[in-house]
Amino acid sequence: MTWIYISIFIISAIISSLSAVHLSKHADTISKQTKMGGFLAGTILLAVATSLPELTTTVSASVIGSADIAAGNGLGSILFNTLVLFLLDIHFRSKRLFLRVSHTHIYTGAIALLLCVVSAGGLLINHSFSVLNIGLTSFMVAVIYGGGMWLLSKTKIEEPSSEDTVNKGSENTSIRQAVRKFILFSIAIFIFGSALSLSGDAISRSTGISATVIGSFLVALATSLPDAMGVFMALRLGNINMAIGAILGSNIFNILVVAIGDVFYFEGSIWQDTSNDIIYISFIGFVLTAIVMIIIKRDRTRNSFTYILPSLTAVVSYLLVMGFLFF
Template sequence: MITAIGLALDYSVTILNISLTSLAIAIIYVIGMQLMSNKLNSRVAKDDAPSTNFKQITVKFILFSSIIFISGSALALSGDAMAKNTGISATAIGSILVALSSSIPDAMSVFTALKLANINLAIGAILGSNLFNILVIAIADVFYSGGSIWLDTSNKLMYMSFTGFFLTVMVMVVIKRDHTRNTFTYILPS
């Protein structure tokens, strides 16, 4: 909702060249992660520590993050070139083609989590990825030299933001429900 408000505003108040929208997103993200961390820490027993090798996990994380970073950069450059060469708006290319392409790793993670019957990991991966992607915009605002990144965007992105908010609320409703009355109410959110 904060992104939609930030996109709707025609002015931007900045602190050290960072818009209030970006600051609000960063603060809400940190508070949300802290609340979730506190809730998780209260549930996990001390002797449930993982037995995996931390160094090995760190090396794999850095390796795969580097591959994704390079691929994502190439994807953004390709999307920009496609928008310029075809005349299709950059908003459409970014919202559909680039978003679809960059969601393939997320989709594979969710698919694998579902194969392992780990529903919490699957939904956490989807929602966590969406939250982090919004945080990336706030981080980009720090490095954007043209003022507020929120002012230099298309108004069409506001509709995308409202759509994302609505879909996230739907997921929250589905997760929170204990049971459904019939098949129709079960499949209605999907």
């Protein structure tokens, strides 16, 4: 039976990734043909849509009582999302796209850092207050996320003029068509995200592999593929603000996802029933997000090596830490 679960897992991951490519194209159209712009299109529209696998996976894992897969998927996806951003920064180093990004993303990064601190605190505290079986940490995460999104919507957004030009692909697609197709592919990601969760848990049970490893690595990697493909396409389209916004927006949404999972976890508090390794993942997410903010804040660099140095350092550090923790 294990090979069947693995097959379902792989097929679901592929379909989710392909759907994300189309999501990114239609989000790019919406951002360039409306007043939304790349910042909000990435931070809210594309970020939430490509994070639907994380939502369905975490909720499904919570319902079946797998706290490690639920929390590990949500927080582990932050690491993979950020790692993808660093790798793409290195890949597109000759264009130095990240020197043209709006500094408005610093606000989103600050929200992400705050949520990382709150989630780490919730994982560290042995006892947590709860209301209707929902932990205090989950309430705090929801309030910070909601307040942060409201503040971002009120923020004056300054975007480079390079994103004002509508590309050929968006010229041939109307807003109505873009919105309709965006919703269609979002539904596809939602459905196959659930399949990822159930098959990932089945793989864990049938192989005996730790649920923490399955949740934080295998499932988190698979559910992050739509984010990776969406960001890659955004960069190919030259919409740098949508790419950065998608990663940071997805990261803060993924922490909210864990709080949502807590609502559907009926065996206690999802923040309390996870292994200690999840705490380290939350801390690493904080550090990687801080590095992203440093990259965004730069306005110039001497050469290609100094340009990619922060991203290169982050990638190497990530691999070393992950190897130390789990191998």
